[in-house]
Amino acid sequence: MAKKDSGNAESELATKNRPDLSAGTAVIASEVFQNPGMPPHHPRATDLDPKKEKVAARRVGGLFLFSILASVFAIVAYVIFPITPGDLSSVRLNNLFLGVGISLALLAIGIAAIYWAKNLMKDGEWSEPRHPTRGSEDTRAAAAEVFRLGNEESGFGRRTLIRRSLIGAVAVAPLPAVVMLRDLAPAANPAELMSKTIWAKGVRLTRDPDGTPIKASDVTVGSVFHVIPENLEDSEHKLEEKAKAAVILLRLDPQDMHVSAERKDWNYQGIVAYSKICTHVGCPVALAEQHTHHLLCPCHQSQFDISHEAKVIFGPAKRPLPQLPISVDADGYLVAQSDFHEPVGPSFWERP
Amino acid sequence: MSRRSTGRRHPLATVALILIGLMSTGGAYALLSTTASAESSTENSQAAAEGQKIFAANCATCHGMNAAGTEAGPSLYGVGAASVDFQMGTGRMPLAYQGPQGAEKPPQFTQEQIDAVAAYISSLAPGPAVPAEKWLDGSGDVASGLELFRINCAMCHNIAGAGGALTEGKYAPSLQGVEAKYIYEAMVTGPQNMPVFSDLNLTPQDKADIISYLKFQETHANGVAGVDLGGLGPVAEGLFIWIFGLGAIIGVTIWITARPN
Numbered sequence: 341m342a343k344k345d346s347g348n349a350e351s352e353l354a355t356k357n358r359p360d361l362s363a364g365t366a367v368i369a370s371e372v373f374q375n376p377g378m379p380p381h382h383p384r385a386t387d388l389d390p391k392k393e394k395v396a397a398r399r400v401g402g403l404f405l406f407s408i409l410a411s412v413f414a415i416v417a418y419v420i421f422p423i424t425p426g427d428l429s430s431v432r433l434n435n436l437f438l439g440v441g442i443s444l445a446l447l448a449i450g451i452a453a454i455y456w457a458k459n460l461m462k463d464g465e466w467s468e469p470r471h472p473t474r475g476s477e478d479t480r481a482a483a484a485e486v487f488r489l490g491n492e493e494s495g496f497g498r499r500t501l502i503r504r505s506l507i508g509a510v511a512v513a514p515l516p517a518v519v520m521l522r523d524l525a526p527a528a529n530p531a532e533l534m535s536k537t538i539w540a541k542g543v544r545l546t547r548d549p550d551g552t553p554i555k556a557s558d559v560t561v562g563s564v565f566h567v568i569p570e571n572l573e574d575s576e577h578k579l580e581e582k583a584k585a586a587v588i589l590l591r592l593d594p595q596d597m598h599v600s601a602e603r604k605d606w607n608y609q610g611i612v613a614y615s616k617i618c619t620h621v622g623c624p625v626a627l628a629e630q631h632t633h634h635l636l637c638p639c640h641q642s643q644f645d646i647s648h649e650a651k652v653i654f655g656p657a658k659r660p661l662p663q664l665p666i667s668v669d670a671d672g673y674l675v676a677q678s679d680f681h682e683p684v685g686p687s688f689w690e691r692p
Numbered sequence: 693m694s695r696r697s698t699g700r701r702h703p704l705a706t707v708a709l710i711l712i713g714l715m716s717t718g719g720a721y722a723l724l725s726t727t728a729s730a731e732s733s734t735e736n737s738q739a740a741a742e743g744q745k746i747f748a749a750n751c752a753t754c755h756g757m758n759a760a761g762t763e764a765g766p767s768l769y770g771v772g773a774a775s776v777d778f779q780m781g782t783g784r785m786p787l788a789y790q791g792p793q794g795a796e797k798p799p800q801f802t803q804e805q806i807d808a809v810a811a812y813i814s815s816l817a818p819g820p821a822v823p824a825e826k827w828l829d830g831s832g833d834v835a836s837g838l839e840l841f842r843i844n845c846a847m848c849h850n851i852a853g854a855g856g857a858l859t860e861g862k863y864a865p866s867l868q869g870v871e872a873k874y875i876y877e878a879m880v881t882g883p884q885n886m887p888v889f890s891d892l893n894l895t896p897q898d899k900a901d902i903i904s905y906l907k908f909q910e911t912h913a914n915g916v917a918g919v920d921l922g923g924l925g926p927v928a929e930g931l932f933i934w935i936f937g938l939g940a941i942i943g944v945t946i947w948i949t950a951r952p953n
Binding site for chain 2: 382384385386428454458459547548549555557558559560561562563564565566590624626627628629630631632634636638643654
């Protein structure tokens with residue numbers, strides 16, 4: 341079907357021979373781009389020199405042979421380096437050599453095929469015109485006849501009750517799928533879920549991960565504890581609750597602390613607890629510096645100053661980390677006074 | 693009665709014998725142990741005296757003649773032998789210059805000299821001691837060590853222990869290839885801006901588990917996936933794949949469409 345070097349003539353026809361078509365509202369540039377046609381044909385080195393052609397053919401054959409060798413190598417490697425259960429390094433060797441063999445085999449086939457096509461297959465510039473999509477008059481008439489017959493035999497056009505009820509049924513059928521989209525949203529009010537954690541009055545602060553309670557005397561000055569609530573183990577959705585309730589516990593020298601009047605009772609002898617969830621996009625903020633009292637978020641470098649109630653001192657976070665008010669119970673263990681007084685983590689639409 | 697008992701022991705003899713026995717063993721023990729403790733305390737005080745000289749000559753500029761601290765350096769009361777052993781043993785102290793963070797460098801003192809300074813500092817006020825050998829041999833629970841490391845250490849030191857940046861020029865150093873003793877001492881003393889992880893937070897067994905994880909990682913995991921590019925995560929790996937991976941793809945595409953000569 342392909343005609344050599346015919347693209348130029350065809351496209352000239354297309355641009356010049358339709359003056360009858362209206363341009364409508366389209367803006368037509370006065371200087372229409374002229375199809376420059378095909379560049380002049382340059383013969384390849386392999387076309388001119390039979391020696392070079394032979395070399396190229398040998399290269400292609402060599403690459404295919406190399407691919408065979410690589411495949412065989414992969415099989416041999418699979419046998420030589422078997423996977424011993426429990427030995428990580430045997431998996432490493434097995435995967436490495438098997439993978440190297442298979443990928444070299446496939447790569448060689450690909451490179452050889454391209455090299456073959458570029459250097460040895462018939463060379464020349466081609467253009468293939470598109471087939472017309474319109475069918476012949478006979479085909480069109482036959483198709484129309486099929487529709488007419490179908491309509492007549494089924495009575496689709498005549499029986500209005502059936503036709504209308506069918507259209508109605510088909511229109512309603514997808515509605516259950518649309519209704520099911522509701523499940524993409526949380527079952528409960530998300531704003532409420534995000535505003536509360538499982539911290540409550542009297543809930544003990546416990547060590548992550550083993551859940552042992554922490555005595556106030558355990559927390560020496562300069563210490564950092566990673567804390568989960570005591571009731572996390574009993575909660576239904578542990579990971580979701582942990583993601584909101586994770587707390588970092590630090591003890592500062594009370595002289596270094598700047599505490600506002602309303603938070604006077606929120607710390608215990610310099611022991612402070614802050615939400616570990618960054619107010620920017622919710623990464624765990626846990627890079628604590630002992631002497632500067634800085635907390636650094638590893639995701640976007642927000643920095644919070646613990647000695648100034650976790651005030652933002654650098655980075656994209658806009659709000660300080662929420663503080664968990666703590667005190668000590670009768671046995672000397674650290675407990676929460678209440679939940680956080682504000683939602684933890686990043687902002688959301690409904691956040692007050 | 694007295695005749696019948698002739699040749700037999702007096703009834704009080706047993707009591708007397710027991711008393712004599714007790715007193716002699718007790719006395720001997722007391723005598724020996726006092727000499728022993730006297731010996732060790734003289735040894736200690738000798739070491740402390742030696743340590744005080746080294747301290748006065750090398751550390752007192754910043755920490756003060758009595759180790760009470762100056763504006764240039766903190767007080768060393770209560771930091772303990774572990775802190776001295778860590779700071780001097782890893783070459784962080786004496787500082788080369790004041791800066792955001794003292795860097796690790798070849799130690800300037802022999803272990804004996806460091807022990808002497810440690811003895812001097814711990815004679816001033818009690819503090820954490822150099823850890824016992826049994827926590828350092830890497831025989832702890834590797835899985836538990838990984839979990840504790842992930843929760844307490846990985847945010848600064850990177851999950852592979854490769855280290856990472858902190859604020860204003862400070863950084864968490866790499867833990868790869870660091871002696872177990874120094875890892876333990878760093879946890880228990882909280883050097884520079886690292887928080888303290890006392891035995892009330894992470895028990896000695898927890899610390900041994902963490903060390904075991906790091907040592908396991910060093911011997912088993914390094915190089916599993918070929919070159920680790922510093923183990924720094926997505927930045928180094930992303931840079932590599934963008935430059936070399938995409939570069940190779942672009943190169944191949946150009947070659948496929950280029951005309952042969």
